[in-house]
Amino acid sequence: MGALMVIFSLQPKQRRKTDSVEDELELSAVRHRPEGLEQLEAQTRFSRKELQILYRGFKNECPSGVVNEDTFKDIYAQFFPQGDASTYAHFLFNAFDTDHNGSVSFEDFVMGLSILLRGTVQEKLNWAFNLYDINKDGYITKEEMLDIMKAIYDMMGKCTYPVLKEETPRQHVEVFFQKMDKNKDGVVTIDEFIDCCQNDENIMRSMHLFENVL
Amino acid sequence: MAAGVAAWLPFARAAAIGWMPVANLPMPVAPAERNKRQDELIILNVSGRRFQTWRNTLDRYPDTLLGSSEKEFFYNEETKEYFFDRDPDVFRSVLNFYRTGKLHYPRYECISSYDEELAFFGIVPEIIGDCCYEEYKDRKRENAERLMDDQEDNKDAKLPNMTFRETMWRAFENPHTSTMALVFYYVTGFFIAVSVITNVVETVPCGSAPNQKEVPCGERYTVAFFCMDTACVMIFTVEYLMRLFAAPSRYRFMRSVMSIIDVVAILPYYIGLVMTDNEDVSGAFVTLRVFRVFRIFKFSRHSQGLRILGYTLKSCASELGFLLFSLTMAIIIFATVMFYAEKGSSSSKFTSIPASFWYTIVTMTTLGYGDMVPKTIAGKIFGSICSLSGVLVIALPVPVIVSNFSRIYHQNQRADKRRAQKVQKARLARIRISKTGSSNAFLHSKRNGLFNEALELTQLPYKMNLSDQGSTEDEKRLSKSTSLLESQHHHLLHCLEKTTNHEFVDEQYYQQSYLEGGLQNYPSRSPSLSSQDGVTGTCCTRRTKKHHTPLPNASAPAHMQPLTHTHTHPQGLQELSTIHIQPLSTSRSSLNMRVDEPAPLNCQSSQITTAIISIPTPPVTTPEGDAHLPAGPAHQNVVKVSAL
Numbered sequence: 001m002g003a004l005m006v007i008f009s010l011q012p013k014q015r016r017k018t019d020s021v022e023d024e025l026e027l028s029a030v031r032h033r034p035e036g037l038e039q040l041e042a043q044t045r046f047s048r049k050e051l052q053i054l055y056r057g058f059k060n061e062c063p064s065g066v067v068n069e070d071t072f073k074d075i076y077a078q079f080f081p082q083g084d085a086s087t088y089a090h091f092l093f094n095a096f097d098t099d100h101n102g103s104v105s106f107e108d109f110v111m112g113l114s115i116l117l118r119g120t121v122q123e124k125l126n127w128a129f130n131l132y133d134i135n136k137d138g139y140i141t142k143e144e145m146l147d148i149m150k151a152i153y154d155m156m157g158k159c160t161y162p163v164l165k166e167e168t169p170r171q172h173v174e175v176f177f178q179k180m181d182k183n184k185d186g187v188v189t190i191d192e193f194i195d196c197c198q199n200d201e202n203i204m205r206s207m208h209l210f211e212n213v214l
Numbered sequence: 215m216a217a218g219v220a221a222w223l224p225f226a227r228a229a230a231i232g233w234m235p236v237a238n239l240p241m242p243v244a245p246a247e248r249n250k251r252q253d254e255l256i257i258l259n260v261s262g263r264r265f266q267t268w269r270n271t272l273d274r275y276p277d278t279l280l281g282s283s284e285k286e287f288f289y290n291e292e293t294k295e296y297f298f299d300r301d302p303d304v305f306r307s308v309l310n311f312y313r314t315g316k317l318h319y320p321r322y323e324c325i326s327s328y329d330e331e332l333a334f335f336g337i338v339p340e341i342i343g344d345c346c347y348e349e350y351k352d353r354k355r356e357n358a359e360r361l362m363d364d365q366e367d368n369k370d371a372k373l374p375n376m377t378f379r380e381t382m383w384r385a386f387e388n389p390h391t392s393t394m395a396l397v398f399y400y401v402t403g404f405f406i407a408v409s410v411i412t413n414v415v416e417t418v419p420c421g422s423a424p425n426q427k428e429v430p431c432g433e434r435y436t437v438a439f440f441c442m443d444t445a446c447v448m449i450f451t452v453e454y455l456m457r458l459f460a461a462p463s464r465y466r467f468m469r470s471v472m473s474i475i476d477v478v479a480i481l482p483y484y485i486g487l488v489m490t491d492n493e494d495v496s497g498a499f500v501t502l503r504v505f506r507v508f509r510i511f512k513f514s515r516h517s518q519g520l521r522i523l524g525y526t527l528k529s530c531a532s533e534l535g536f537l538l539f540s541l542t543m544a545i546i547i548f549a550t551v552m553f554y555a556e557k558g559s560s561s562s563k564f565t566s567i568p569a570s571f572w573y574t575i576v577t578m579t580t581l582g583y584g585d586m587v588p589k590t591i592a593g594k595i596f597g598s599i600c601s602l603s604g605v606l607v608i609a610l611p612v613p614v615i616v617s618n619f620s621r622i623y624h625q626n627q628r629a630d631k632r633r634a635q636k637v638q639k640a641r642l643a644r645i646r647i648s649k650t651g652s653s654n655a656f657l658h659s660k661r662n663g664l665f666n667e668a669l670e671l672t673q674l675p676y677k678m679n680l681s682d683q684g685s686t687e688d689e690k691r692l693s694k695s696t697s698l699l700e701s702q703h704h705h706l707l708h709c710l711e712k713t714t715n716h717e718f719v720d721e722q723y724y725q726q727s728y729l730e731g732g733l734q735n736y737p738s739r740s741p742s743l744s745s746q747d748g749v750t751g752t753c754c755t756r757r758t759k760k761h762h763t764p765l766p767n768a769s770a771p772a773h774m775q776p777l778t779h780t781h782t783h784p785q786g787l788q789e790l791s792t793i794h795i796q797p798l799s800t801s802r803s804s805l806n807m808r809v810d811e812p813a814p815l816n817c818q819s820s821q822i823t824t825a826i827i828s829i830p831t832p833p834v835t836t837p838e839g840d841a842h843l844p845a846g847p848a849h850q851n852v853v854k855v856s857a858l
Contacts, residue, residue, distance in 0.1 A: 057221020079226045092229050116228035131232045159724035160716040197235050206234040206241040210227050
């Protein structure tokens with residue numbers, strides 16, 4: 001009787017084995033080599049040396065040349081040990097993955113960084129708007145903003161002072177909309193956003209904060 | 215912070231731009247990158263083999279030898295390289311740790327030499343990666359046991375000042391310590407054997423008179439056997455009482471397996487004494503005699519192998535359970551089948567399913583007594599299937615049990631698993647500490663690091679106003695105490711705090727503030743509060759707006775007084791928005807604590823002018839003599855004023 005059971009269990013195993021072999025082949029075939037250094041230099045505002053440093057760091061963490069969302073979340077989470085950075089990392093990933101193919105290659109990475117670190121204020125604000133606009137329809141609704149806000153507050157974690165309350169993100173969203181939504185139609189368009197940010201001194205100043213990062 | 219992702223810090227900082235439009239508060243200024251040198255290659259010469267790596271790679275772990283300034287001691291001026299007179303093979307693993315962030319243990323390496331190298335380079339072995347950790351721990355345990363065995367051989371000399379009780383206990387546990395113990399050991403062994411043989415012989419039929427039926431020896435020589443039994447039980451009772459007296463923890467001794475066996479061995483005799491030759495209870499009396507056979511288990515004190523066998527069975531409980539379970543399943547199935555197959559035949563012995571159990575067991579274990587045999591054809595077919603499958607079902611778990619036994623036997627089980635689990639807990643705790651070390655590092659540097667940045671930015675006017683030579687040196691010392699990477703990471707976290715208008719605190723403080731709930735008097739932003747009023751005469755770290763305004767001469771920081779210092783950077787746009795209290799967490803935030811951390815100073819709570827909560831915290835140990843240090847981290851019951 002035991003022999004019968006063993007015979008039955010052998011058959012599906014073989015089928016599964018061939019599947020996993022194919023899977024492994026697929027995984028190892030995903031390798032990406034970026035465009036040449038000259039091309040990247042032309043497309044972004046980084047110098048050769050900076051691109052070299054960036055690529056070395058990138059390749060060290062992602063030897064296959066592309067980052068998928070899980071790796072991205074892992075890497076980002078290491079900078080925020082106290083909280084949960086995965087939701088915000090998800091939004092960031094979508095913002096970096098401009099061609100929406102589920103992985104961020106080195107070109108995407110470096111283009112995004114080029115805007116963020118070396119772009120004009122207009123470009124940076126554009127990028128931020130793109131980040132907040134989750135469904136990329138050109139409008140930021142309260143729900144989208146609430147998601148983003150919750151993601152940011154999640155990164156703080158539990159141990160904060162003052163203690164994080166449930167309605168804190170919501171209140172923050174209200175403040176944001178009051179500031180940004182000029183015509184009070186419940187959504188923030190790109191023009192309202194850029195307009196309002198350019199009038200806000202704090203925001204303008206903070207846009208230049210990370211310019212010397214590299 | 216995980217050093218492996220140090221290269222992604224620029225990315226994380228750039229992504230912080232996403233928070234900026236949402237934040238309501240102005241952001242802190244980024245740390246300046248003074249003397250930002252191009253990344254250079256450094257050469258590490260280890261006993262002639264040259265390793266080269268980027269300086270940044272080594273800087274990832276600033277609390278090790280290679281990552282800190284300690285390596286300067288090994289710098290060779292003529293050849294412009296760092297020379298280490300150590301084993302180059304092990305150094306390979308050490309250097310790979312810096313490169314990949316994972317520490318591996320090479321299997322061919324001796325455990326003690328590896329440990330020495332790790333200790334030399336200041337790396338804690340607990341961070342060995344999961345892939346190699348098991349092997350490392352196993353080897354370490356073997357080594358430790360070998361050392362212990364060596365020590366025990368030398369340890370036979372009697373320790374002085376042992377009480378009589380302790381000597382007795384030692385003699386019982388370890389018969390080789392003295393001759394008396396050895397004698398006692400053999401005597402008890404002999405009597406156990408005698409007792410068991412007596413029990414056995416008692417039932418043998420002795421010769422008898424021709425016209426009487428055969429009687430067992432026990433009934434023929436009742437008195438002799440009774441005397442023998444009494445003598446044995448006397449000895450066992452005395453032994454048990456002596457052990458009970460000598461045991462260090464009587465309660466634990468009484469609960470141990472051996473003592474239970476002892477009690478079970480001698481109890482039937484006493485019960486038999488108490489009970490008279492009452493016919494009713496004689497049946498029970500006879501049953502009790504069966505328990506006398508348990509005396510044979512007393513031999514396990516005398517035999518190591520028996521103990522190992524017992525331990526194996528205990529540790530293989532799951533395999534034995536599986537064996538039992540699968541056997542039971544098979545027995546029930548086959549018994550049912552046989553019963554129904556044989557139902558038709560006449561004068562079948564398979565009267566019921568439970569009756570068929572016996573047949574199934576006998577067949578599956580290939581005993582085949584032959585008292586029950588199937589007569590129908592179907593019964594015979596199923597019977598043969600039954601015996602074939604019996605072989606398989608029994609043969610499968612047995613090798614597992616056998617291998618378990620040999621493993622335990624060779625490893626010389628001495629509660630290995632229990633010890634390993636305790637160590638595992640300690641290891642996980644240490645890894646957790648090092649992980650939270652990064653967050654604690656941030657909290658720690660919040661209290662003293664930001665003053666740093668203020669210093670740097672206001673360096674020029676500050677330097678002009680300072681008459682004290684010592685301060686500039688302190689500045690330099692402070693600014694070097696955190697690496698650039700760390701200060702950038704802390705700046706990032708600080709930006710997040712500003713975006714959400716909440717602060718990171720450590721676990722301890724969070725618990726307290728959570729409990730105290732509504733007691734907090736949380737003054738909302740009041741721009742009218744100036745820094746002067748709030749903090750004159752208190753110890754504090756003042757985080758001020760980093761604008762470039764000149765320092766007035768009058769309020770130069772007073773370094774000299776250890777208890778009070780006022781640092782004022784009154785600046786035009788200063789606003790105090792939160793006043794809160796931050797007790798200092800224990801300073802052991804990371805596994806390898808840097809020695810040159812800025813010294814915390816003690817502060818009296820009475821000097822707080824705006825005391826909101828006084829939370830008693832454990833006093834911070836203060837390295838002395840650092841009165842010059844302008845940046846004191848928060849102390850107990852301190853008001854920390856943060857200007858936004």
